[in-house]
Amino acid sequence: MARIDLPDGIDRINRWAGWIGRWSILLMLAIGSWNVVGRYLGLALGLSLSSNALIEAQWYLFSLAFLLGLGWTLQRDGHVRVDLLHSRWSRRRQQRVELAGTLALLLPFALMVLLVSLQPAWQSFLIQEASPDPGGLPRFWIKALIPLGFALLALQGVASAIRLRRALRP
16 A cells, blocks of 8 residues: 655645645636625515525635635745745755744734634534524534634645755755
């Protein structure tokens, strides 16, 4: 049986999460388009063609794409960084700074958000928190995406750190 390298396994998880995020954007755009058309068409016809659930679904899907895309974006090297000095450095120095930033900044931040968000997400699940708006969607599952998204980011940070450490070996 073939052994999967840890960073490669993490990459697969985040590719899957990124795939879900991409499709959620398309679904969000479709629902948003319907909400716009439905609002004006509904006014013209005297019907209610939109709902609080559809409006909330738009921001739920955006949250899904954003939170599931955190790790995938790191994997694709898509996060914003200041390259003023970075572009002038040797490849080895870039890797050292990247590793230091991952270990000192990215991982502590991602783990802190993960830990701080676990308890509120769990509480929301326990009480089956729902939207305060009439006809709105349940809120507990979207709150669970916060720790999940930052766990995926932390995992991708670990994968990046492992690869950077391997690249820096003499």
